[in-house]
Amino acid sequence: MTDQTGDDRYKLLLIEDNPAHARLVREMLRGTPCEGSDIKHATSLSAGLDELQRDNFDLVLLDLGLPESRGMETFTRFYTAAPTQPVVVLTSLDDGQIALEAVKAGAEDFLPKDNMAGSLSRTIRHAIERSRLSGKLLEREQQLRTIFNRSLDGMVVIGVLGKIHFANPAATRMIGADGADRLLFQIQQAKDLDLPINLTFDPDEGPQILAEVRIASISWDNTPHYLVSMRDITLRQKIEDNLRQAQKMEMIGTLTSGIAHDFNNILTAISGIGQFMASSLKVDEEFREDARSILGAVERGNIMTRDLLRLSRPQDIEKITIDLNSLLRKTEKLVAATIRKTHQMKFVYAQESCPVLAAPEALEQVVINLLMNARDATPEQGQLTVEIDSLNRAEPFPAVKGQAPPGRYARIRICDKGCGMPSEIRERIFEPFFTTKEPGKGTGLGMFIVYGIVEQHGGWIVCDSTPGQGTTFEIYLPVDLAKNQVMP
Numbered sequence: 001m002t003d004q005t006g007d008d009r010y011k012l013l014l015i016e017d018n019p020a021h022a023r024l025v026r027e028m029l030r031g032t033p034c035e036g037s038d039i040k041h042a043t044s045l046s047a048g049l050d051e052l053q054r055d056n057f058d059l060v061l062l063d064l065g066l067p068e069s070r071g072m073e074t075f076t077r078f079y080t081a082a083p084t085q086p087v088v089v090l091t092s093l094d095d096g097q098i099a100l101e102a103v104k105a106g107a108e109d110f111l112p113k114d115n116m117a118g119s120l121s122r123t124i125r126h127a128i129e130r131s132r133l134s135g136k137l138l139e140r141e142q143q144l145r146t147i148f149n150r151s152l153d154g155m156v157v158i159g160v161l162g163k164i165h166f167a168n169p170a171a172t173r174m175i176g177a178d179g180a181d182r183l184l185f186q187i188q189q190a191k192d193l194d195l196p197i198n199l200t201f202d203p204d205e206g207p208q209i210l211a212e213v214r215i216a217s218i219s220w221d222n223t224p225h226y227l228v229s230m231r232d233i234t235l236r237q238k239i240e241d242n243l244r245q246a247q248k249m250e251m252i253g254t255l256t257s258g259i260a261h262d263f264n265n266i267l268t269a270i271s272g273i274g275q276f277m278a279s280s281l282k283v284d285e286e287f288r289e290d291a292r293s294i295l296g297a298v299e300r301g302n303i304m305t306r307d308l309l310r311l312s313r314p315q316d317i318e319k320i321t322i323d324l325n326s327l328l329r330k331t332e333k334l335v336a337a338t339i340r341k342t343h344q345m346k347f348v349y350a351q352e353s354c355p356v357l358a359a360p361e362a363l364e365q366v367v368i369n370l371l372m373n374a375r376d377a378t379p380e381q382g383q384l385t386v387e388i389d390s391l392n393r394a395e396p397f398p399a400v401k402g403q404a405p406p407g408r409y410a411r412i413r414i415c416d417k418g419c420g421m422p423s424e425i426r427e428r429i430f431e432p433f434f435t436t437k438e439p440g441k442g443t444g445l446g447m448f449i450v451y452g453i454v455e456q457h458g459g460w461i462v463c464d465s466t467p468g469q470g471t472t473f474e475i476y477l478p479v480d481l482a483k484n485q486v487m488p
């Protein structure tokens, strides 16, 4: 410790068997800045080690020639028992070689006993300061190591030939077996190292991840290297994609309802003229037949615009509490006639009642649209399944337009083993007028309407599709808890 007069008062332990030498050491410190130090004296190695068990010392002065051991053996025994204790060894004049060995093995310094009068105090002070400094450096290194090890971002130091010199645990988790090669390849391809790049990695465990990667040129062991930092943005990207999709749908929805409104007016005008022509006595029967065809087309157009307009006016739909099971029993009868001609159809109902606040006709349309799509995607005789159940979701879960909140839901699962969809189609199915069917075979409005109705019911859609294997849509509707007495 340094006191206010600038003197250094340390706690020292002198391990020295010769009492005369011990007295000499005290004498030598007289009149030096270390004069006020507290010096404890032990006359053997084992007594010294016992002292260290009892107390803390700034420095140990260790005579290498002790009764129990001599030379380097003394130091080794001491160091094994107290590896973190700063120590200066005291040697005879002809022990220069041993002194150096002890310093290499961990001693702070050495002092030749026969010639230490002028340097004892300085050596003690330097040894203590040096050991404090290296203690601080060690602590700082430990802190940095904790930061690297606990960081969620990956950090990699990679040589220009692709050798990884350092990788923290987050990076090791992310890059997987072929990660180093991919990193180097991308670094070499990158035109501008200042810009971040997005790369996918296949970790040895878990699903593929998307990482934002930044690269800096650094010097490592005096040779050029790259410092690569990488952040897992898989979840962020998914949330952003969902948000973009939701915004796009909102914009398209507004546009579509505007067009549907105008289109409805045009249809009203055409319908008026068509009715006039169809009922006119002045025209022949063939002409009237044409007029009736026009009216038929107008009627189809009316149904379409009615559906679209209903989506844009949620306040107009009237909701009642219904049990999904009984609603879908009616739907089953309705679709049986058409679908059973070509496909097998299975409805599985929930054991419990599933009350939801819904517009029955609209929900029926959701199931019919999904079933028609499932049928169109499935070869003849293939099976389509509709399952109804209810469940508690304890965690938020990803759905088409974002994260659905936890809660009690009634669920309709519509499952086919048809052609499935690649991701570029799956991303677009909810857009109005998006269809992969031949011209005239599909309007591309089915899923748009499904999306709108489910949204109007405060529900969520989850879509899982694999090309060649089939598709499952899940519709989650909040259970009407007020009417939920029968459920636990």
Ligand SMILES: Nc1ncnc2c1ncn2[C@@H]1O[C@H](COP(=O)(O)OP(=O)(O)OP(=O)(O)O)[C@@H](O)[C@H]1O
Binding pocket: 369, 373, 374, 377, 416, 418, 419, 420, 421, 425, 429, 434, 435, 436, 437, 441, 442, 443, 444, 445, 446, 447, 448, 471
């Ligand atoms: N179960 C499914 N399996 C495979 N592809 C599907 C499935 N459901 C929807 N799709 C794809 O989504 C597209 C859009 O479906 P949507 O119902 O909106 O329109 P459509 O079926 O093409 O036309 P419409 O519904 O007017 O007959 C379909 O053309 C098809 O490519």
Ligand SMILES: [Mg+2]
Binding pocket: 369, 372, 373, 442, 445, 446, 447
């Ligand atoms: Mg459809």
